[in-house]
Amino acid sequence: MDTTLALVLVLAPFAGFLINVFFGKTLGKSVSGTIGTLSVAVSFVVSLMLFMQVNATKTPIQIALFDWIQVGNFKVDFGFLLDQLSLLWLLFVTGIGSLIHLYSISYMHDDEKMHTFFAYLNLFVFFMITLVVGSNLLIMFIGWEGVGLCSYLLIGFWYKNQEYNDAAKKAFIMNRIGDLGLLIGIFILGAAFSTVDFATLKTALETSNSVNPNWIVLAALALFIGACGKSAQIPLYTWLPDAMAGPTPVSALIHAATMVTAGIFMVTRMNFLFSLTPEVQTIIAVIGAATALVAATIALVQNDIKKVLAYSTVSQLGLMFLALGCGAYQVAVFHVITHAFFKACLFLGSGSVIHALHGEQDMRRMGGLKKVMPITYITMLISSLAISGIFPLAGFWSKDEILMTAFHHNIALWVIGSIASIMTAFYMFRLMFLTFWKDFRGTEEQKHHLHESPKLITIPLIILAILAAIGGAINLPGNAWLNHYLAPLFSVAHQEHVLGTTEYMLMGIALAGGIIGIAIAYMKYAKQGQLPEEDAQITGFSKVLYDKYYVDEVYEFLFVKPINALSRFFRDYIETAVSGFVFGLGKATMVLGAQGRKVQNGNIGLYLFFFVLGVIAIISYLFLAQ
Amino acid sequence: MNNILNHIGIENYIFLSVILFCIGVFGVLYRRNAIIVFMSIEIMLNAVNLLFVAFSTYHQDAQGQVFVFFSMAVAAAEVAVGLAILVSIFRNLGSIDIDNLKKLKG
Amino acid sequence: MDVIYLLVLLLVGALATYLSGDKLASKVALLFSLGAFGYSLYLLNLLEAGVNLDYTAAWITKPNIAFALKTDGLAMAMLLLTTALTPMIVFSGFGNDYKNARSIYALILFMSFAMAGTFLAADGLLYYIFWELALIPIYFIALLWGNGDAEERKKAVLKFFIYTLGGSLFMLTGFVYLYLQAGSFLLTDLYQLRLSCAQQFWIFMAFFLAYAIKIPIIPFHTWQAKVYQKAPTVGTMLLSGIMLKMGLYSVLRWQLPIAPLAAKGHQYVLIGLSVAGVIYGSIVALRQKDLKKLLAYSSLAHVGLIAAGAYTLTLDGLRGAVLQMIAHGFTVVGLFFVAEIIFRRYETRLIAEMGGIRQQTPKFTSMFLLLVLASVALPSTFNFVGEFTVLYSLFQVNLGFAILGGLTIILGAYYMLKMFQHAMLGEVNAKPFADVTFNEGLLLVLIVAVLFFFGLYSKPITDLISPSIENILIHINR
Secondary structure: OHHHHHHHHHHHHHHHHHHHHHHHHHHOHHHHHHHHHHHHHHHHHHHHHHHHHHHHHOOOEEEEEEEEEEEOOEEEEEEEEEOHHHHHHHHHHHHHHHHHHHHHHHHOOOOOOHHHHHHHHHHHHHHHHHHHHEOEHHHHHHHHHHHHHHHHHHHOOOOOOHHHHHHHHHHHHHHHHHHHHHHHHHHHHHHHHOOOEHHHHHHHHHHOOOOOHHHHHHHHHHHHHHHHHHOOOOOOOOHHHHHHHOOHHHHHHHHHHOHHHHHHHHHHHOHHHHOOOHHHHHHHHHHHHHHHHHHHHHHOOOOEHHHHHHHHHHHHHHHHHHHHHOOOHHHHHHHHHHHHHHHHHHHHHHHHHHHHOOOOOEHHHOOOHHHHOHHHHHHHHHHHHHHOOOOOOHHHHHHHHHHHHHHHHOHHHHHHHHHHHHHHHHHHHHHHHHHHOOOOOOOHHHHHHOOOOOHHHHHHHHHHHHHHHHHHHHHEOOEOHHHHHHHHHOOOOOOOOOOOHHHHHHHHHHHHHHHHHHHHHHHHHHHOOOOOOOHHHOOHHHHHHHOHHHHHHHHHHHHHHHHHHHHHHHHHHHHHHHHHHHHHHHHHHHHHHHHHHHHOOOOHHHHHHHHHHHHHHHHHHHHHHO | OOOHHHOOOHHHHHHHHHHHHHHHHHHHHHOOEHHHHHHHHHHHHHHHHHHHHHHHHHHOOOHHHHHHHHHHHHHHHHHHHHHHHHHHHHHHHOOOEHHHOOOOOO | OHHHHHHHHHHHHHHHHHHOHHHHHHHHHHHHHHHHHHHHHHHHHHHHOOOOOOEEEEEEOOOOEEEEEOOOHHHHHHHHHHHHHHHHHHHHHHHOOOOOHHHHHHHHHHHHHHHHHHHHEOEHHHHHHHHHHOHHHHHHHHHHHOOOOHHHHHHHHHHHHHHHHHHHHHHHHHHHHHHHHHOOOEHHHHHHOOOOHHHHHHHHHHHHHHHHHHOOOOOOOHHHHHHHHHOOHHHHHHHHHHHHHHHHHHHHHHHHHHOHHHHHHOHHHHHHHHHHHHHHHHHHHHOOOEHHHHHHHHHHHHHHHHHHHHHOOOHHHHHHHHHHHHHHHHHHHHHHHHHHHHHHHHOOOEHHHOOOOOOOOHHHHHHHHHHHHHHOOOEOEHHHHHHHHHHHHHHHHOHHHHHHHHHHHHHHHHHHHHHHHHHHOOOOOOOOOOOOOHHHHHHHHHHHHHHHHHHHOOHHHHHHHHHHHHHHHHHHOO
C-alpha cells in the first residue's frame, strides 16, 4: 500500500510530463495545463495522506525497489524514505507546485510552447520529489541533478535568446561545480562506512570510531560545497540572479521556493554528519551570514523587479544557512517553509505585474499600480511585510528564531543577520513603493492596457498571501509544533528558546529593524518620491553594488577566460606540437631515406669501391681479432 | 713424395696471390671497361684458387683442391652468364663503360 | 563451438553483402548484423544457463598456436556491444547514398567480424591477427568514403594506419617474447607465467604502446580528431563506438593480468596520464569549431576516464570501466549520428553554421539533448553508473585523482552545453531543417532507450561482467 502510494506520488508528475511531451500539442493549451496541474495536485494529495499517516504513527516509511548501482563495498538501492522531513518538504513542494502550475495556465497562455513549459515543470516536480524522498545519497543525487537539468531547461525556455541560454548554461555549470563536491562527499562516506543510505549512515556515524575524523570533516565540507552550488551561496551564487531569465513562475517555483532549498534539505538530512563537525558548521554559519549580507546589499540598488527578488532569495538562503551552521536545523526548515510562502507570492505577484505591463521589468518604468491591481498589491504587501519580519506574519517568527539562535551562538553573526534584515525591509518596500505607489511612469500604451490579472493568477496569490500571513503558526514559541514534529530526526535535541527578557528584547530589536527599514524606504520613495537614477548616472559605491561587486567579471577573468585561452592554446599549439612530433618521426625517416638514396646512385664503380672497402674492413677485423 | 714446397717456400705463394689479388682489386676499382673489370674479378678469383692449392699441398690435404675445382666451375658459369649480360648491354647501349650503367640508381 | 558460428555468420554476412550488389547491400548487411545480434543474445542465454562456451582447437603446431576463443561474461558483454552497435551503424547508413555501397557495407560487417574476434580470442597470436584485421576495413572505409579534401584525408588516414600498426608491432614483439617464455600463446598459459619485475615492465610497455595509441591516451591521440573528422560517419561510429573499446578491453584482458607488477608499480603515472587526458580532452573540446572534432575530443576525455578506472586495479575501477565502455559506445554512436543528421540537411559540420534548429524540429532536439545529457553523465543515464563507479574507484586510489577526474562533469557540461547551445538554439535558422525521417528517429530512440534503461537498471550487465572481472583481479593480485 505504501509502496503504491509512494510510486503514485513520484510518478504522477512524471506521467504528466510524458503526456505533455507526447500529446501536449494535440491536446491544446488548456488541457495540457490542466493535466500538468492535476498531476502535481495528485502528488500533493498523496503526500498529504502519507503525511497524516506518518504524523500519527511517528514511524518513517521505507521502501526499497531494486538494486541500482553496485560498487565494491556497497550497493545502492533504488529506494524511498518517507519520514517527517521528506513529507514536510513534499507538502510544500507539491502544494506550492500545484499553485504555481495553476498560475502558469493563465500566465503562459500566450506562449506557443505552453505544453513544453508544463512538461518541464512536471519533470521538475518529479525530480524534486525524487530528491526529497530518496532513501540514500545517490537517489537524492538523481533528483539533485535532475532539478538542475530542469532549471537549465526552464531558464533557457525562451531559447531563441542566446543570453537566456547563456544564463541557463551558467546555472547548470555552477550547479555542477557543487555537484562534484557532493559526489566527493558521497565517495568519502561510501568508502568509510560502506553505505550511502541515510538511515544506516546515521547509525554508522554515531557508533563507529574507526574512521579518521579528518575524513568526516572533509565529507561534511564536500557536501556543503554541493549545497552551496544548489542553494546559491558564496562563492557559487552568481547563477541565481541570472536564472531570472526564465519565465516568472519558474523563478517562483524553482529559484525561490523549492529547488534552491535543496541544499538546506540535504544539510538537514545529513544533520548527524554536520553535528559531528563543528569546524564545518562554523564555516557554514560564516558563509551563510556573508551571503545574506552581500546579497542584501546588492538588492538595495537593483532596478529590475525580479533581480531584487532574486538577490533577496540569495540573502534569505544565507540566513537559513546561518541557522544550519548554528545547528538549529528546525529553525532553518521553518524559515524555508515561510520563505517558500512569501517568496513564491512575491515572485508570482511580480509576474502578475510584468504580465500587466507586457514584459516590463524595470521598476523605474512602473508606479501607481496600486489602484489598478489591488489584489496583486495587497498580496504582495502582506508578503513584503512577512519577509521584512513584521509581527505577527510568518516571516517574523522564522526570522526571529534565526536571529535568536545566531545571538546565542555568536554576537557577530547576529549583528550581520540583523543588518541584512533591515536591508531586506528596505529593499522590499523600495520595490513596493516604486511599483505600486505614486503615478504610472510607463508608456501611454502600457497605461491603456493596465489591468488586474485574471483569477487563475490572483487565486494562487491570495492563497500564498494567507499562508505567508499565518504560516508562522506551525512553530510559535511556546507551541512549537514543527520542533516536536521534526525532533526524531535529530540526535541532538534542539533547545527551544526560553522566552526571557533577552529574547523579548531581541524580538523587539528585530521588529524595530524591520520598521526602520520600511520607514527609510517610505521616506525616500513614497514621501519624497525619489526615483533611482538611470543606469548611466549611477556612480560611486552604488555603482559597485549595482554591478554586483563585479563578481561575474572577476569569475569571467579568473576562470572562464583562462580556460578558453588554455583551450585555444592547446588547440593551436600543443595539438600541433604533439601532432608535429608524430609526423616528425615520419619525416625523419623520409630524410634518412633521402640521404641513403644518394649512395644508391647506380654508379657501379662506387658499389665496387664499397665492396672492396667492406672486404678490407672484414679482413682487418679478422686480423685485429686475433 | 717430392714436395715442391721444399724448393719454393709457402710464403712465396702467399705473396704472389696477394699481389694478384691486389692487382685484381685495383683493376676493379680503376678500370671503367666492364670486360676489364670482369677480368680483374677473375684474377682475384684465381689468386684465391692459387692459395687454396698451395695450402692444400702444405697441409697434405686434398680438400683444398676439390674446392678449387668447384670454384673454377662456378667461375666458368659466372663468366658465361656475365658475358652474356655484357653482350646484351652492349647491344642495347653501344657501350660497356660502367659509368654509363646507372640504371640501378635508387 | 557455438561461438564460432557467430564469427562465421558475420564473415558470411560480409561476403553475402558484397555479392548482393549495390542495391540490396544495406538490407542484407542489416539482416546479417541483426542475425548476429540475435545469435549473440542466444549465446548470452547459454552463458547465463551455465554452458561453457569456450572453444579451443589446435591450429598451427609449430609455433604452437591454437584457435582458442574464450567467452566469459566480460567477452560476452563486449560481444553484445559489437553486435548491437553493428546493426545500428549499418542502419544509420540507410539515409546515405554511398557509391559502391556493397563494398562499404561488406567492410562494416567484416570489421565487425574482426572486432568480435578480438574480443573473443584467447590465444595471443589469434588475438593479434584479429586485432590487425580490424584495421584493414576501417582504413578503406575512411579512405574511400570519407569526406573533405582527398589529399588531406589520405594523409590523416595513412597516419592513423601506420601509427596504430606501429604500436601494434610492439605488442607483437611482446607476444613473441611471452611465447619464448611460456611455449604457448594461450591466454591461460600466459596468465600462469611468473615474470620478473623487469620482464613485466617491458611487456607492459610493449602492450601499452599498442593500447595507448588505440584507446587513445594522451599524448598518443593525435591521429584521432582528424580521422574522426575525415572518415564517413559510419566509420567514425565503428572507430569510436567499438574499436576504441578493443584497446580498453585488451588492457583488462591482456595487459593487466599478464604484467600486474608493472601496472602496480607505475599506477600513479598511468592514472595520471589517463586523467590528464580527461582534462586535456575536455579543454580542447571547448574551442572546436567542427562538431565531429568536438565529439572526438570529448571521446578522448571519456576514454581517458575509462582507462583511469582500469588502471586503478580495483574491482570498482574495472567494472566501472566496462560499464562506461558500453555506455560510451552507445552515446558516441548516437552523437555522431546526430552530427550526420545535421550534415544531411545543412551540408556542414561547423557549429557556427548551425544554430536555430530547435524551433524547426523539436523531436530531433529532444533526442539530441538527451544524448548530450547522457554524455555529461546525468544520473539515471547509463553513463552516470559507469562514471560514478570509475570516479569512486579513483577516489579509492587517491582523492586528488577523483577531484581531477571529476572535473569532467563540470568541463563536460561546459563544452557539451555550449555546443548544444550554438548548434541548436538561438534565432530560427533561415535554412529549413527537414524533420528527422522515421529511420533516423527510430535509431535515436533506440539508443536513448538503451542508455536510460540501463541507467536505471544496470544490474543485468553488472551481474554479467562481475564474475569475470573478479577472476581477472585474482590474476592481477596473485
